[in-house]
Amino acid sequence: xxxxxxxxxxxxxxxxxxxxxxxxxxxxxxxxxxxxxxxxxxxxxxxxxxxxxxxxxxxxxxxxxxxxxxxxxxxxxxxxxxxxxxxxxxxxxxxxxxxxxxxxxxxxxxxxxxxxxxxxxxxxxxxxxxxxxxxxxxxxxxxxxxxxxxxxxxxxxxxxxxxxxxxxxxxxxxxxxxxxxxxxxxxxxxxxxxxxxxxxxxxxxxxxxxxxxxxxxxxxxxxxxxxxxxxxxxxxxxxxxxxxxxxxxxxxxxxxxxxxxxxxxxxxxxxxxxxxxxxxxxxxxxxxxxxxxxxxxxxxxxxxxxxxxxxxxxxxxxxxxxxxxxxxxxxxxxxxxxxxxxxxxxxxxxxxxxxxxxxxxxxxxxxxxxxxxxxxxxxxxxxxxxxxxxxxxxxxxxxxxxxxxxxxxxxxxxxxxxxxxxxxxxxxx
Amino acid sequence: xxxxxxxxxxxxxxxxxxxxxxxxxxxxxxxxxxxxxxxxxxxxxxxxxxxxxxxxxxxxxxxxxxxxxxxxxxxxxxxxxxxxxxxxxxxxxxxxxxxxxxxxxxxxxxxxxxxxxxxxxxxxxxxxxxxxxxxxxxxxxxxxxxxxxxxxxxxxxxxxxxxxxxxxxxxxxxxxxxxxxxxxxxxxxx
Amino acid sequence: xxxxxxxxxxxxxxxxxxxxxxxxxxxxxxxxxxxxxxxxxxxxxxxxxxxxxxxxxxxxxxxxxxxxxxxxxxxxxxxxxxxxxxxxxxxxxxxxxxxxxxxxxxxxxxxxxxxxxxxxxxxxxxxxxxxxxxxxxxxxxxxxxxxxxxxxxxxxxxxxxxxxxxxxxxxxxxxxxxxxxxxxxxxxxxxxxxxxxxxxxxxxxxxxxxxxxxxxxxxxxxxxxxxxxxxxxxxxxxxxxxxxxxxxxxxxxxxxxxxxxxxxxxxxxxxxxxxxxxxxxxxxxxxxxxxx
Numbered sequence: 001x002x003x004x005x006x007x008x009x010x011x012x013x014x015x016x017x018x019x020x021x022x023x024x025x026x027x028x029x030x031x032x033x034x035x036x037x038x039x040x041x042x043x044x045x046x047x048x049x050x051x052x053x054x055x056x057x058x059x060x061x062x063x064x065x066x067x068x069x070x071x072x073x074x075x076x077x078x079x080x081x082x083x084x085x086x087x088x089x090x091x092x093x094x095x096x097x098x099x100x101x102x103x104x105x106x107x108x109x110x111x112x113x114x115x116x117x118x119x120x121x122x123x124x125x126x127x128x129x130x131x132x133x134x135x136x137x138x139x140x141x142x143x144x145x146x147x148x149x150x151x152x153x154x155x156x157x158x159x160x161x162x163x164x165x166x167x168x169x170x171x172x173x174x175x176x177x178x179x180x181x182x183x184x185x186x187x188x189x190x191x192x193x194x195x196x197x198x199x200x201x202x203x204x205x206x207x208x209x210x211x212x213x214x215x216x217x218x219x220x221x222x223x224x225x226x227x228x229x230x231x232x233x234x235x236x237x238x239x240x241x242x243x244x245x246x247x248x249x250x251x252x253x254x255x256x257x258x259x260x261x262x263x264x265x266x267x268x269x270x271x272x273x274x275x276x277x278x279x280x281x282x283x284x285x286x287x288x289x290x291x292x293x294x295x296x297x298x299x300x301x302x303x304x305x306x307x308x309x310x311x312x313x314x315x316x317x318x319x320x321x322x323x324x325x326x327x328x329x330x331x332x333x334x335x336x337x338x339x340x341x342x343x344x345x346x347x348x349x350x351x352x353x354x355x356x357x358x359x360x361x362x363x364x365x366x367x368x369x370x371x372x373x374x375x376x377x378x379x380x381x382x383x384x385x386x387x388x389x390x391x392x393x394x395x396x397x398x399x400x401x402x403x404x405x406x407x408x409x410x411x412x413x414x415x416x417x418x419x420x421x422x423x424x425x426x427x428x429x
Numbered sequence: 430x431x432x433x434x435x436x437x438x439x440x441x442x443x444x445x446x447x448x449x450x451x452x453x454x455x456x457x458x459x460x461x462x463x464x465x466x467x468x469x470x471x472x473x474x475x476x477x478x479x480x481x482x483x484x485x486x487x488x489x490x491x492x493x494x495x496x497x498x499x500x501x502x503x504x505x506x507x508x509x510x511x512x513x514x515x516x517x518x519x520x521x522x523x524x525x526x527x528x529x530x531x532x533x534x535x536x537x538x539x540x541x542x543x544x545x546x547x548x549x550x551x552x553x554x555x556x557x558x559x560x561x562x563x564x565x566x567x568x569x570x571x572x573x574x575x576x577x578x579x580x581x582x583x584x585x586x587x588x589x590x591x592x593x594x595x596x597x598x599x600x601x602x603x604x605x606x607x608x609x610x611x612x613x614x615x616x617x618x619x
Numbered sequence: 620x621x622x623x624x625x626x627x628x629x630x631x632x633x634x635x636x637x638x639x640x641x642x643x644x645x646x647x648x649x650x651x652x653x654x655x656x657x658x659x660x661x662x663x664x665x666x667x668x669x670x671x672x673x674x675x676x677x678x679x680x681x682x683x684x685x686x687x688x689x690x691x692x693x694x695x696x697x698x699x700x701x702x703x704x705x706x707x708x709x710x711x712x713x714x715x716x717x718x719x720x721x722x723x724x725x726x727x728x729x730x731x732x733x734x735x736x737x738x739x740x741x742x743x744x745x746x747x748x749x750x751x752x753x754x755x756x757x758x759x760x761x762x763x764x765x766x767x768x769x770x771x772x773x774x775x776x777x778x779x780x781x782x783x784x785x786x787x788x789x790x791x792x793x794x795x796x797x798x799x800x801x802x803x804x805x806x807x808x809x810x811x812x813x814x815x816x817x818x819x820x821x822x823x824x825x826x827x828x829x830x831x832x833x834x835x836x837x838x839x840x841x842x843x844x845x846x847x848x849x850x851x852x853x854x855x856x857x858x859x860x861x862x863x864x865x866x867x868x869x870x871x872x873x874x875x876x877x878x879x880x881x882x883x884x885x886x887x888x889x890x891x892x893x894x895x896x897x898x899x900x901x902x903x904x905x906x907x908x909x910x911x
Binding site: 443444446447448450451454470471474475 | 690692696742743890891893894897898900901902904905
């Protein structure tokens with residue numbers, strides 16, 4: 001999308017078409033000739049994997065909607081009907097349910113990769129923020145979708161999460177309750193709620209799709225980041241996307257499919273909760289309400305704060321704070337590879353997220369509450385303390401002069417030397 | 430030089446093999462995605478119904494539902510049977526009996542569209558073979574068309590007293606479903 | 620910088636000392652995992668066991684519990700008990716809990732005596748329990764609702780517990796082994812762990828003591844016992860076999876596609892592995908064209 005196009009129509013027909021709608025040219029420039037840094041590692045294959053996940057969820061979801069009945073009396077049985085009677089329903093339903101988990105797994109790896117290599121830094125702020133919006137839309141979609149099987153966890157998860165809005169009663173009395181009643185379309189989670197959740201669950205993936213197109217567009221304007229965090233400065237720093245990046249992406253995707261298929265075929269229920277095989281009962285709450293695993297860290301943060309409104313604010317902030325990451329990080333070096341101190345902060349943060357995930361699955365009692373508070377503090381400390389302060393205090397280690405040098409270990413041995421002006425000496429303070 | 434050529438072949442083969450395998454996988458995934466739209470196990474299980482014929486007097490007809498489609502059951506009187514048997518099969522639009530219990534090549538004789546000894550009972554899938562409308566002729570007040578059988582009001586197809594197409598755009602005779610007499614007054618369809 | 624290092628140190632410390640004692644009040648029972656023919660990666664149901672299990676369901680469980688998401692036709696289908704169709708037809712026709720037939724042509728839903736109109740079940744009908752609805756069930760069962768058993772083997776699970784690292788280790792072990800038999804394991808343990816309450820234990824009215832049941836007080840009377848063993852067609856059968864067979868049958872009822880799923884699963888995994896090797900080789904060849 002940037003720079004001049006290398007696409008040459010081969011036949012008269014494609015030339016004729018290209019002059020009228022250059023969509024083939026667009027695809028060629030974006031996904032064939034597009035220059036990708038030659039040093040990308042396998043963490044960069046997760047972009048393509050995520051596109052696959054989105055498409056897979058859309059296809060299986062549209063199929064499930066052909067058989068699913070969004071009605072509080074029939075929803076649970078219709079899912080059973082899909083698994084028992086519909087041709088290959090036993091395969092397609094777990095593909096969608098496991099697919100949601102795999103989608104989140106991939107998106108978390110993608111996000112952590114971005115954090116580690118500083119992919120949020122200028123000029124990729126908009127790219128990063130679009131990614132945060134995609135995450136938010138994914139979370140909403142995942143939550144709405146989990147309601148649809150109308151088991152006990154579906155019902156009580158929906159009840160608990162929608163009730164978060166009632167915390168707004170603490171701001172303007174009556175406001176929260178009004179919003180919750182509006183969300184439910186009744187005075188409790190019921191058939192009206194299920195119907196609208198189904199409608200929105202069908203809508204949101206297309207919103208995600210639109211956001212993904214903007215995300216990819218922004219990526220192609222700024223170009224890909226890479227493990228060194230250096231920009232492409234000479235032709236030798238890059239390789240054309242096809243066949244180099246593509247062969248790597250496809251291989252990465254098939255490796256990703258192995259655990260995906262493993263869960264679909266051998267452990268389709270392991271990522272879910274047994275209570276969701278009990279039909280929703282508005283009179284009985286399960287002893288431990290836990291969300292799906294991918295929400296657990298945020299759930300732990302919610303429960304760590306002793307005030308209702310405070311907990312909700314903390315949970316929402318935990319996601320929204322990602323929007324400000326490009327400006328919270330004060331370092332001029334992108335990649336953690338060359339940031340000896342921040343690297344450790346990153347790993348501490350990754351551990352914090354795992355610990356919060358564990359604590360979110362535990363009952364809300366001591367000692368888990370205290371630990372959840374400690375890790376909630378560490379979670380925010382990473383963004384509000386580590387990012388701004390380490391960036392100023394840290395002395396980055398020596399950066400290679402170019403991507404090519406980082407690959408071959410010696411400066412520009414085969415690809416020509418870069419212009420002296422473009423040197424990227426490590427910033428010393 | 431020869432090593433170069435060999436390398437190229439090997440490379441091409443590996444890339445080609447990998448891509449082929451990936452493509453085969455993607456293509457085989459289409460099968461379940463297409464198959465899921467076919468009738469499911471619960472729909473296939475509802476394949477047969479039993480109908481009591483006692484209340485149907487000669488000259489009367491009833492309609493029952495089978496697999497979501499209407500099935501016409503007519504108790505034909507002697508005139509109607511005679512009329513149906515008198516038709517020259519060679520002059521028909523569709524010369525096949527269209528009886529699901531018999532091969533397609535069976536000629537469209539009236540005796541091949543009913544059960545032997547029960548010639549008064551005509552059992553048909555009540556769906557016009559043109560574009561799927563439900564022909565008129567079951568109720569006394571209905572128009573039965575030019576041949577005394579059924580008349581489809583959508584595009585004007587006329588069926589005779591054996592349910593064979595005689596006039597109009599429909600290409601085939603009304604289908605005779607697989608059925609059997611469980612007792613003298615009871616049939617099982619499907 | 621100091622703050623940061625101490626933050627990192629705090630996190631590391633937290634990791635090291637995060638020891639979580641098991642909560643005293645929580646129900647603690649070591650569920651004994653059983654060996655199932657359908658466990659693991661190559662596992663398939665044993666059709667004879669499912670047939671025996673159905674016999675237990677019919678003779679014991681069906682007195683209180685429905686199986687309403689399973690249809691009679693499922694008892695015939697591949698990957699299940701695979702009873703002959705004719706015998707299941709007869710079974711359905713004679714099943715005591717008949718589907719409702721009303722309203723009839725006169726618009727009535729009950730006969731003159733007030734009994735609801737019913738008809739014999741067909742292959743396409745669900746396997747109904749003795750109660751028309753939950754309220755009738757509760758009224759007949761002293762206020763306790765006998766749950767429908769169609770998906771009970773998926774609605775119950777044996778939980779991993781222990782200190783966090785033990786917990787994670789157990790989770791890893793389960794993933795590694797493809798362990799999905801928590802439901803039947805739970806059912807088996809429940810059925811075989813009725814006991815006399817320990818001295819001092821106050822048992823609620825109409826409840827029974829069970830070591831495997833959370834809270835130890837269960838409304839269900841012991842459905843199987845060593846004194847009243849169900850004998851199979853061959854005249855054999857033990858209490859443990861009874862419990863195993865019904866657990867396996869309920870596992871099938873909840874997951875009738877398991878045979879097909881696992882059989883296809885291996886082919887898919889094999890395909891993915893081969894394709895990965897080929898794609899990797901292809902990728903290597905492509906990247907060998909340039910220094911990298």
